[in-house]
Amino acid sequence: MIILDGKLVSVTRREQLKLRVKKFIESYRRSPQLVVVIVGENSASQIYVRNKIIACEAVGIKSTKIELPATCQQHELNVVIDRLNLDQEVDGVLVQLPLPKGLNENEINTRLSPYKDADGFTFNSLGHLWAGQPIIKPCTPQGVMNLLEHFKIPVAGKHAVVVGRSTIVGKPMAHLLTMADATVTLCHSKTPHLREHTLRADIVVVAAGQKHLLGKDDFKKGAVVVDVGMHGSGQGKGVTGDVRVHELQDWAYAATPVPGGVGPMTIATLLENTLILAEISQQKKQQKK
Numbered sequence: 001m002i003i004l005d006g007k008l009v010s011v012t013r014r015e016q017l018k019l020r021v022k023k024f025i026e027s028y029r030r031s032p033q034l035v036v037v038i039v040g041e042n043s044a045s046q047i048y049v050r051n052k053i054i055a056c057e058a059v060g061i062k063s064t065k066i067e068l069p070a071t072c073q074q075h076e077l078n079v080v081i082d083r084l085n086l087d088q089e090v091d092g093v094l095v096q097l098p099l100p101k102g103l104n105e106n107e108i109n110t111r112l113s114p115y116k117d118a119d120g121f122t123f124n125s126l127g128h129l130w131a132g133q134p135i136i137k138p139c140t141p142q143g144v145m146n147l148l149e150h151f152k153i154p155v156a157g158k159h160a161v162v163v164g165r166s167t168i169v170g171k172p173m174a175h176l177l178t179m180a181d182a183t184v185t186l187c188h189s190k191t192p193h194l195r196e197h198t199l200r201a202d203i204v205v206v207a208a209g210q211k212h213l214l215g216k217d218d219f220k221k222g223a224v225v226v227d228v229g230m231h232g233s234g235q236g237k238g239v240t241g242d243v244r245v246h247e248l249q250d251w252a253y254a255a256t257p258v259p260g261g262v263g264p265m266t267i268a269t270l271l272e273n274t275l276i277l278a279e280i281s282q283q284k285k286q287q288k289k
């Protein structure tokens with residue numbers, strides 16, 4: 001079984017990105033910049049934000065953290081987003097989720113400009129994606145596509161099943177696979193007889209958020225299995241996914257480990273998205289001249 005080692009691939013991609021960032025800095029005399037907005041004290045969020053900032057610095061992307069108290073009101077958060085939308089030095093903005101109670105995620109998703117949306121979650125970004133004209137693509141699904149591409153897993157003409165229909169993973173994942181000419185079945189918690197679908201698939205992407213939901217009996221021999229699920233601290237040890245991957249040896253053609261599969265690809269894509277947004281911003285500035 002081929003291990004779809006996202007950790008390894010992300011190292012290669014980050015090295016390539018470092019060179020692209022260097023070129024950007026030489027051309028435009030500034031660094032691409034990602035601003036991470038974090039509201040409240042959620043300890044897991046603090047860890048995720050710290051990791052993203054370290055990842056930015058490692059490739060030469062400037063990162064700035066804006067910390068707001070848990071007592072922050074919606075209008076105060078909106079003012080911050082509006083200011084970042086207008087700031088010419090800011091290329092990407094990421095609002096770390098979940099937001100504390102009382103704050104509305106959808107407000108951010110309608111307010112943040114798609115030209116600043118490094119995560120690719122805003123309604124505007126998703127609309128562009130759905131229309132087949134993506135500005136940038138959501139990090140996790142695009143990370144999966146990059147992983148499949150790296151390992152030369154054919155997608156066109158294949159039958160792919162996506163388990164999970166969230167707006168940030170499942171639905172855009174199904175869309176990206178469709179754009180890559182797979183025939184896609186999108187399953188969710190109300191899908192009767194899930195196994196009947198997964199057993200027929202050449203590629204299964206599991207993003208159900210249910211620890212060890214699927215195992216060998218759910219996949220056909222020779223399937224490619226991508227496990228997006230993440231259960232545990234998010235810090236490596238003890239982290240598991242939605243798939244009982246240990247059962248897949250000598251059964252699947254290829255599968256992702258957890259940790260070290262999709263997770264590192266997600267962060268690499270966030271960095272790549274920030275550079276793409278910075279490049280678009282520079283092109284716009286040139287056009288205005």
Ligand SMILES: NC(=O)c1ccc[n+]([C@@H]2O[C@H](COP(=O)([O-])OP(=O)(O)OC[C@H]3O[C@@H](n4cnc5c(N)ncnc54)[C@H](OP(=O)(O)O)[C@@H]3O)[C@@H](O)[C@H]2O)c1
Pocket residue numbers: 140163164165166167168169170187188189190191194207208209210213228229230231262263264266
């Ligand atoms: N590795 C990464 O970088 C990364 C990034 C994002 C998320 N994740 C992980 O990926 C997982 C999914 O995240 P998410 O944000 O998409 O979760 P989510 O918003 O909770 O969505 C889960 C989806 O799975 C479906 N589902 C739940 N139980 C199911 C079952 N038994 N059979 C079939 N479908 C089922 C749900 O169906 P309904 O719509 O019917 O409720 C829903 O559509 C989580 O473990 C999360 O931590 C990892």
